[in-house]
Amino acid sequence: MTIPRAAKTLRRTRIQEEKEEQILEAALDVFSANGFRGSTIDQIAEVAGMSKPNLLYYFRTKEAMHRALIDRVLYTWLEPLRAFDAEGNPEEEIRSYIRRKLEMARDFPRESRLFANEVLQGAPHIEDELKGPLKELVDEKAEVIRAWAKSGKIVKCDPYHLIFSIWSTTQHYADFDVQVRAVLGQEHAGEGRFEDAARFLEQLFIGGLRPNGLES
Amino acid sequence: MTIPRAAKTLRRTRIQEEKEEQILEAALDVFSANGFRGSTIDQIAEVAGMSKPNLLYYFRTKEAMHRALIDRVLYTWLEPLRAFDAEGNPEEEIRSYIRRKLEMARDFPRESRLFANEVLQGAPHIEDELKGPLKELVDEKAEVIRAWAKSGKIVKCDPYHLIFSIWSTTQHYADFDVQVRAVLGQEHAGEGRFEDAARFLEQLFIGGLRPNGLES
DNA sequence: TGTAATGTTTACCAATCGGTCAAATTATCC
DNA sequence: GGATAATTTGACCGATTGGTAAACATTACA
Secondary structure, three states: OOOOOOOOOOOHHHHHHHHHHHHHHHHHHHHHHHHHHOOOOOHHHHHHHHHHHHHHHOOOOOHHHHHHHHHHHHHHHHHHHHHOOOOOOOOHHHHHHHHHHHHHHOOOOHHHHHHHHHOOOOOOOOOHHHHHHHHHHHHHHHHHHHHHHHHOOOOOOOOOHHHHHHHHHHHHHHHHHHHHHHOOOOOOOOHHHHHHHHHHHHHHHHHHOOOOOOOO | OOOOHHHOOOOOOHHHHHHHHHHHHHHHHHHHHHHHOOOOOOOOHHHHHHHHHHHHHHHOOOOHHHHHHHHHHHHHHHHHHOOOOOOOOHHHHHHHHHHHHHHHHHHHHHHHHHHHHHHHHHOOOOOOHHHHHHHHHHHHHHHHHHHHOOOOOOOOOHHHHHHHHHHHHHHOOOOOOOHHHHHHHHHHHOOOHHHHHHHHHHHHHHHHHHOOOOOO
16 A cells, blocks of 8 residues: 655655755745745746655645745754853854854855745744744843843843844845845945955944943 | 726826725735735735725736835835934934834834835845935945044944844844744733834944944 | 555646626716 | 716636646565
8 A cells, every 4th residue: 555645654765865855955945035925836846856746745735845944944043042152251152143143144045034034924834933942042042141241241231132133133134135235236246245244243243232331 | 988097097086096095005914914926916905895806907917016015115114214314413313213213113014024025035026226226325325424434423334234234123123023022922012122122222333333432 | 576665747626816808886077 | 967987896717826636657675
C-alpha cells in the first residue's frame, strides 16, 4: 500500500531531504517577495524546478510549506539576540548586536522579508511564535538591559523600546531595500551602504546610551 | 450616449465624490492589510458596501484604485519631513520630527502599512515616486542636516542614515504593531507604548547626536 | 532480478480571480 | 413630467487559484 505523503513516513530518504530542501529554498524566494497570500504554488514550483503536484507530495498544502519554512528560519533569525551576553561589556554587546543584525540584513534579506511580510499583515501564521518564544527571549534580554541601566553602565531607558529600535533600524536595510537604494541613488550603488549604516548606528546607539551624558 | 466611465467626465458629481471617497477608504483598509496581490476587488467591495461592478464603474482596474490611493496618501505621508526646517534649532527639529512621525504611526497606521507592503515587495507600483519626489525631498533635507553637522550644531554623521533610522524606528510601531503588542504583552495593553517610544527615541537621538559628546 | 514502496506526472476539479455586458434603476435638468 | 445622462446590479467570461486522482516511473532492498 502506498503511503500517500512522504511526510508521514518515519525514516526520511535521501530524495526527501534533497527535495524538501529545494522546495523550501524556492518557497523562501517566493514567500519573501510576495507574502503568503500573494504567492502561488505554481510560482514556487517553477522556481524549484518541479511540478506542482510534486511539491504537494512533499507538503500537503501551501500553509504547510509556509509553516515548515518559518520553523526552519525562526531559530536562526533570533540567534543574534540569543547571543546577547549579560556578563559582557554593555557597550560592546550592543555594538556587536547591531553589527550582527546588520550582517543578517545584508546576507539574509529574504528571511527578514519573510517575517516582515508576515508581521505586517497581522502575523496570522506566527502569532504563537511571537507571544511565546519571541516574547520570552525578549523579556529575558530586557531584564539584562534593565540591570545594566540600574547599575549605571548605560543610561536609564526602556529596554523593550531599545530592542525595537535596534530591530527596526537594522532590518530596515533588508525590508526596505528598494527604498534605501532609490533614495541613496546610484552614486551609492555598491554594498557600502551597510558599512555606512553600521558606522552611523553604532555612533547613534553608543552615543545615545552612554550613561555619563550631559542630561539624564 | 452613456459615457462609460465616471472618471472620464470633466465635472464630478456629488455622488462621484462620495463614492470614490468610500471606495478609497475601503481600499486603504484592504490594501494595507493584505498588500496589492493579496487583496481582491471583492474584499474591497464588501468593505465599501457596494457591488464589485459598481467599484469598477469608478475605477476601471484594481491597479487604478491602488494608484489613486497612493497618489492621495503620499503627499500627506511626507508632510512631516517637508516641515523639517533648516532655520530651526536642530535638536528641536529632530525632536519634533520624531514626535510627528510617531503620531502618524499611531493615528495613520494603515497608510504606513500601505507603503510598507508596497516597498517590501519591491515597490512595483511606486518606483517612480521613490526615485523622484521622495529622493529629491530627502536630498534636500539631508543637505540641511549636513550643514548642521558641519557647523558643529550636531555630531558629524551620515544624514541619509539618520533619516532612515528615524523612519524605521517610528514606522515600526505601525508596521510591526502586532509584534510590538505581542512582545510587550497585555500589561502594556494601552496606547502608552507610543509615549514610552517617544521618550526613548528622543533620548536616543538627542543623546546620540549631541555634538559635545565624550568621543567624536 | 523481482517486487513493493517511493516518487513523478498528466489530466482534472471546484472555487475564486479580475473584469465585461446589457439591462435595470436612479438622479438631473428643461 | 419627461427625456437624458448617470449609476447600479445580476449574470456571466476566461484565466488562475489551491488541491486531487490515478496512472506511470523510479528507487530500494530482499
